[in-house]
Amino acid sequence: xxxxxxxxxxxxxxxxxxxxxxxxxxxxxxxxxxxxxxxxxxxxxxxxxxxxxxxxxxxxxxxxxxxxxxxxxxxxxxxxxxxxxxxxxxxxxxxxxxxxxxxxxxxxxxxxx
Amino acid sequence: xxxxxxxxxxxxxxxxxxxxxxxxxxxxxxxxxxxxxxxxxxxxxxxxxxxxxxxxxxxxxxxxxxxxxxxxxxxxxxxxxxxxxxxxxxxxxxxxxxxxxxxxxxxxx
Numbered sequence: 001x002x003x004x005x006x007x008x009x010x011x012x013x014x015x016x017x018x019x020x021x022x023x024x025x026x027x028x029x030x031x032x033x034x035x036x037x038x039x040x041x042x043x044x045x046x047x048x049x050x051x052x053x054x055x056x057x058x059x060x061x062x063x064x065x066x067x068x069x070x071x072x073x074x075x076x077x078x079x080x081x082x083x084x085x086x087x088x089x090x091x092x093x094x095x096x097x098x099x100x101x102x103x104x105x106x107x108x109x110x111x112x113x
Numbered sequence: 114x115x116x117x118x119x120x121x122x123x124x125x126x127x128x129x130x131x132x133x134x135x136x137x138x139x140x141x142x143x144x145x146x147x148x149x150x151x152x153x154x155x156x157x158x159x160x161x162x163x164x165x166x167x168x169x170x171x172x173x174x175x176x177x178x179x180x181x182x183x184x185x186x187x188x189x190x191x192x193x194x195x196x197x198x199x200x201x202x203x204x205x206x207x208x209x210x211x212x213x214x215x216x217x218x219x220x221x222x
Contacts, residue, residue, distance in 0.1 A: 031208060042115070042200055042212040043155070050208060058209070090154060097208065099162060101145065104154035 002027045004105035006091050011110045013085075021076045021108045023091035029103070030096040032074040036060060037088045037107075046089075049074055050096060078110065085112045114139055116203045118213035125191050125220050133216045135201030136183040144177055144184040145202040145210060148195075155200060158186075188218070196220045 004025040013019045025032065031050045035043040045058030049068040063082025068074055074093075078085045088109050092102040116137045123131055135144060143162045147155035161177035161184060172189045188195055198217045202210035 033210075035212075040215075042214040043202075045209060045211070048209060059211075088152075094208075099143065099160065101157040101160060102202075102210065103157070106154050107152075 006105035023074045025093040029093035031094045033092040034076045035090045116213040122217040131188045133186040142206040143204045147200045148197045150197045
């Protein structure tokens with residue numbers, strides 16, 4: 001079955017630790033995205049990548065880093081520099097071009113205490 | 114540049130109709146509509162690419178007024194399964210979506 005997987009579903013970390021969220025897709029999509037969602041809020045774009053080995057900052061990139069070494073994988077690292085990292089993180093992918101829908105993974109709920 | 118959605122929340126009885134609006138302060142290339150159930154991933158509903166374009170999906174349809182820089186989502190004869198938060202995502206030609214803050218729709222029997 002084609003789709004996007006994110007792991008783990010729930011993640012708990014202590015303040016000051018870096019943590020990496022996994023996102024894998026087998027849809028052969030060129031573009032991949034990371035969003036952050038806070039309670040009662042919309043989705044805010046953290047980083048996106050339209051091709052392997054290239055990525056761009058979104059609207060709230062500070063305190064986050066990404067890599068795109070393989071087409072199917074786009075991991076997100078939440079660094080200790082992110083002041084308020086507790087949130088629901090969603091990964092998405094789409095074929096290249098503005099006419100295509102984005103397919104979302106199930107999300108990772110990160111709690112930092 | 115975040116699109117403005119209205120209303121923020123609406124409660125309907127099963128079978129009633131609703132309209133959700135999405136307005137942008139900047140010229141749009143496309144508008145995407147998604148529905149999200151609590152704690153789940155957003156699910157794609159439809160994309161509108163041209164001004165004046167209307168699309169339908171079962172009893173859910175949408176229009177795109179390019180001149181007014183806005184889109185509206187129409188839900189007719191609502192069903193319990195329509196409950197959730199609806200988001201519009203606006204795109205300005207760079208393949209990057211900017212989402213509104215959402216409209217929470219509650220359907221009661």
